[in-house]
Amino acid sequence: MKHSSVAIIGGGIIGASVAYHLARMGTKGIVLFEKGYISGGATGRCGGGIRQQWSTRGNVRLAMRSVKKFERFLQELGWDIEYKQGGYLLLAYNEEEAKTFEENVKMQREEGLDVEILSPKQIERRFPYVNAKSVLLATFCPTDGHGNPHLANFAYIHKAKELGVKVYTHTKVKALERKANNIIGVHTDLGYFSCEVVVNASGAWSKEVARMAGTDLPTTSFRHQILVTEPVENFMDPLVMSFSKNFYIRQTLHGSFLMGQGDPQEKPGINYNVTLDFERKIAEKLTAIFPFLEGLRIVRHWSGHYNMSPDAQPIIGKARSVENLFHAVGFSGHGFMLAPAVGEALAEMIVHGKTSHVDISDLGLERFEREVVREKNVV
Ligand SMILES: Cc1cc2nc3c(=O)[nH]c(=O)nc-3n(C[C@H](O)[C@H](O)[C@H](O)COP(=O)(O)OP(=O)(O)OC[C@H]3O[C@@H](n4cnc5c(N)ncnc54)[C@H](O)[C@@H]3O)c2cc1C
Incomplete structure (x- = not known):
């Protein structure tokens, strides 16, 4: 023993x-x-995303403390984890979502987080590769980012x-x-x-x-699928995300785009299979919002699990x-x-x-x- x-x-x-x-x-x-x-x-x-823009104070506080530690990660642990603070751009597509985002930003600012609210014009000026046609507003936190998990x-x-x-x-x-x-x-x-x-x-x-x-x-576990494209020149700094349209996308330091979405029909349990349906749906949705994706090849597609709490x-x-x-x-x-x-x-x-x-x-x-x-x- x-x-x-x-x-x-x-x-x-x-x-x-x-x-x-x-x-x-x-x-x-x-x-x-x-x-x-x-x-x-x-x-x-x-996906390696690191953000502080949450709707609950508990998550904002934990995430803000984590970002402080990610900022010192290299110094503290001596490992370069490809950490980049390119921000997170969250897109609101309907009135209810826009209102919730404004309430979230108020709470996040009370917690000391630097978050901006952007109009569709400001989004297009600062992030010209996003088609913001049906976006009502976006929130942007410059200290959000991503790293290599x-x-x-x-x-x-x-x-x-x-x-x-x-x-x-x-x-x-x-x-x-x-x-x-x-x-x-x-x-x-x-x-x-x-x-x-x-x-x-x-x-x-x-x-x-x-x-x-x-x-x-x-707790209950659900499969989530995610894919990566071939690499292109690096131009997209933030991770872009929408809750109502159900997606996230970011460019890795290497130039590939990583993207994922949830599936409301997913059954609980451990399942590592991947589906063509996922590729079709996400490609259709995201080429409309990010036209530069058109013609880019998918090089890999895999799945993992979210362990969900109530x-x-x-x-x-x-x-x-x-x-x-x-x-x-x-x-x-x-x-x-x-x-x-x-x-x-x-x-x-x-x-x-x-x-x-x-x-x-x-x-x-x-x-x-x-x-x-x-x-x-x-x-
Ligand atoms: C597609 C996808 C995208 C995601 N994107 C993000 C993101 O952008 N940002 C983010 O913050 N999070 C993201 N997540 C969530 C994130 O991956 C998880 O919340 C996080 O990795 C959980 O870490 P963990 O150590 O708890 O779990 P895991 O990394 O799963 O580690 C748990 C380990 O426990 C081991 N284990 C289980 N049972 C036993 C046992 N009986 N004996 C010994 N070992 C055991 C398993 O083998 C496993 O390796 C994403 C998840 C998925 C699937």
């Missing part, structure tokens, strides 16, 4: 960030188990290892050993590890892991009825961008019992016993 202090389940960006922040705070004896390879889950399949995931893992974290890839956590209200050990492909604390950072498998602990989570906000904090199990799950399609702040906050919670940078007390499971406010800005 091996002993550990904290056993982290999941080697995506969340587990890696928690591991790094815990180790940096001086925690010894941390182990991280990943059933596949690092960045093989949603993290390595995501693989590199960020590897950076956290690499640094965590340097600080003493033992990372076991291709090692599944198969069961959790519970005694009264505590998890006392983890059964893995490599045998049994006793532990003092467990972190559930298992992404799309969050519910399955919660069940191993004899508890439950209100209010599309993450679930961070203690499990129900298990004292030493912490969840960092239910990221609802925005876990990459929140990972720096979440890793830091959860590490602080575990070590000190409270956070010192962002208050995450509203993100626990207790909120589902009250009436919740759903995050609206999700594709």
Whole structure:
């Protein structure tokens, strides 16, 4: 039998960030188990977008703290993660959406975020490659941006290892050993590890892991598809997104365009297939808004999963009825961008019992016993 202090389940960006922040705070004896390879889950399949323009204060605060940390990522971790602050341009296509955007901007400015509201004329002047014909207004935050999720995931893992974290890839956590209200050990492909604390950072498998602990989570996983085109000269700085038209698109540093949309008909569950229907629909929609896409070839198309919570906000904090199990799950399609702040906050919670940078007390499971406010800005 091996002993550990904290056993982290999941080697995506969340587990890696928690591991790094815990180790940096001086925690010894941390182990991280990943059933596949690092960045093989949603993290390595995501769009890499990093934005602070949310409709709920909790998400704005977490995202603003994350952006502060992304800005210092290279300095702090010594890894260039292709981080670029080219802004996010959010397009409103109807009166109701435009009104919501204006309300969001008011709240975001109260939180100290620099966001502009742009008229269609201003959009066309500043971003001439966007067909803004039926757009009512847009909001633009210049400090939003994007990064390379693989590199960020590897950076956290690499640094965590340097600080003493033992990372076991291709090692599944198969069961959790519970005694009264505590998890006392983890059964893995490599045998049994006793532990003092467990972190559930298992992404799309969050519910399955919660069940191993004899508890439950209100999370559900849905496939999301995404594609990338051949590269062209780099000209598009912001990530452009619409919630009512259901799309996001950005140009990578390499010149390719990455784009995705949600599918309201998607059934819950793990499904890595891709469909021609996705390519047809997104191509038809986006060539009308971004005429320069016409004729560009699609070079790759893949899928990953959103682990959804009932209010599309993450679930961070203690499990129900298990004292030493912490969840960092239910990221609802925005876990990459929140990972720096979440890793830091959860590490602080575990070590000190409270956070010192962002208050995450509203993100626990207790909120589902009250009436919740759903995050609206999700594709
Ligand atoms: C198409 C798409 C686009 C996206 N775009 C963005 C975006 O632009 N910006 C953004 O912020 N977010 C985006 N997301 C969401 C983002 O990818 C996720 O929220 C984030 O990666 C979650 O990280 P994670 O570490 O929780 O999960 P994951 O990266 O999925 O990691 C969880 C890991 O746990 C492992 N695991 C599960 N069960 C076990 C077990 N029993 N034992 C051991 N290991 C286990 C899995 O193998 C997996 O590697 C997107 C997602 C998709 C699918």
